[in-house]
Amino acid sequence: MIHATKGIVLRTVKYGDTSVITTVYTELFGVQSYIVKGVRQSSKTSAGKAVYFQPAAILEMEVYHNELKQLQFVKEFQWAYLYERLLFDVLRNAVAMYVIELLQHSLKQPEANPELFYLIEDTLKQLDKGSDTLVANLPLYFILHLGSELGFQMQGTYHAQTPVLDLQEGIFILEKPAHPYYIAGQLAQIAGQLLSLQFYNDLDHISLNRQIRRELLQAFQTYIALHVADFGEMRSLGVLQEVLS
Template sequence: MSQVTHKTKAVVLRTVKYGETSIISTLYTELFGIQSYIVKGVRQVSKKSQGKSSYFQPGAILQLEAYHNELKNLQFIKDFQWDYLYEQVFFDVVKNAVAVYMIELLQHSLKQPEANPELFYLITDSLKQLDKGDNALAANLPLYFILHLASESGFQLHGSYSKQTPVLDLQEGQFVNEIPNHPHYISGETAAVVHKINSINFYEDLSSIPLTRYTRRPLLEGLQQYLALHIPDFGEMRSLAVLQEVLG
């Protein structure tokens, strides 16, 4: 009896070498959520395999034809091709640092294999907008992405910034009227920026939110902490320091 294959889009999260010529790649797929696949022969030194391993760089958006067995931890890919070919993300220093950071956020946040199409669209749309957008959009995109990743993970922010509620309590995930009795909060102008970014309807609007490094740095750290407070075993992010350095 022949195995059934499925066509699905996927974003590459992590790839490691396997054996002499193959790789194991962890992908976030539209149909099955997070899955690991053996991809045979892509590291062979031959005309047929040349450049094939580059498809599995973290952040790549692919179209797959793959076998799927619910009982197995490792799946097999029959065929793959680009679903979206980046013009800048793999080559531009700033955009690459943003993409690497976003992918590491996903590595730390995605714990269960089940599919979430809305989350898949958020990931792919954000990466495509990063590729097309200007540097101001790229610099602010991680903030937008964290807020919407949190929302898709089931803990969106509640309330809004105002004179009455000028503090964002990261532990409770809501805007409140006074500083809480724990250290996990953002207040004042920084909290106002969170509300502004959380309220935009179009990616392009990120370009029109001017932030200095002195505002963006604590914002990124605070919102990353928000994820860490709500996702068990979130762990330490290695790419944050690199991103902060690149963004200046």
Template sequence: MTYKTKGIVLRIVKYGETSLIVTIFTELFGVQSYMVNGVRSSSRKNAKGNYFLPGAILDLVVYHNEQKSLHRIKEFQWAYLYQHAFSDVIKNCIVLYMVELLTKSLKQPEQNADLFNFCEDVLKELDETNKITTANMPLFFTLHLTHFLGFKMIDNYSNDNVFLDLQEGCFEPMPPTHNNYIDGEKAHITSQLLKILQPFELEQIKLNKETRRELLSQYQSYYALHISDFGQMKTLTVLHEVL
């Protein structure tokens, strides 16, 4: 049976001489794997493999069977055609970071339309936005993605609650007995970022590159504490360089 759904490409693996196995976060079925035949032709007229780049947002017609782990795609086309996100080095690095974070976080093939819409909106905003917002986008995405993953960070920061406990996911009045916490200015910045509702508001938050690097590293620790086998982010090192 065929279904129409949007999808965000997460991962591609070459198969044979002309085919791909593509992991896609779909709006309708969550994360699914698809065999796509004949898209790796050397002919420019048949360069359909260009549709399946990490972060691409596609309109799909797919065959789906709950009993199978590998499905097929009947039709595909752009749902949104990037103007900058694939060609701009910094934006493309952020796209790859977002895709890796999603891949590591989504363990089960469950539908989550709200999460899909959030990811789609952030990718589109990234494509069109200015330099300051672009630089802050990884922080925004990393923090707000937790809202959909079951370990939302609580913004109860105040003059009294100034220590962000990464194990508990909330601000406390005293430093915890372990070392997994954020304090000082970085705790305050995290609270500001949690209050941001739309990506374009990120332009209000002025940060230097070192602060961004340290915060991203600490947010990765938060994920590792709440997702088993999270491991290390390969794209984080590259992102640190370009930001």
């Protein structure tokens, strides 16, 4: 059957002489792999179409879907959102590529999760149009909400009785745990502040220096890695930290 769905491109590789295989997080079906035929041809009808399948692209697609097959087919596609700055601005692009790689490592099953799709879509749009401060803080906000959508939301709040954030258990506690996966003091306080935010625009009002942002990003990534089996190593983390510095 043919279905209309939005999709966010996660990865694309060449296939044959003229086609691509693209991995897309779709609104209707979760993570799916598609063959897109002819988009690498040099003909008038195909020239430039491969650009639609670069990572972070947000598309409207008509797709064939058969649950018994691992590879599906795309019938039609067009932009669902056309970026103004994300693809050309170094900071915004670095954050977007980090978000996309984080999803590549975190999404292990194909099941649909519309709320997660909307989180990813909104995050990428905010990266495109938000202020530099919002963009710099957005990876921290996104990781916390990604954990929540994947089923391991952090619990509790930061205060004098719970000044330590246990990353392994995902909860604010009184004393440092026996394992090394925790943050305390100012880092835990800022984590609590980020967890309390309701809107992207609130990120404009959080001022972090380079070292604090670097340590928090590493801590939050550790939190995700502790809860996702076979998470692996993030290659874009170093690039993002360098750009944010």
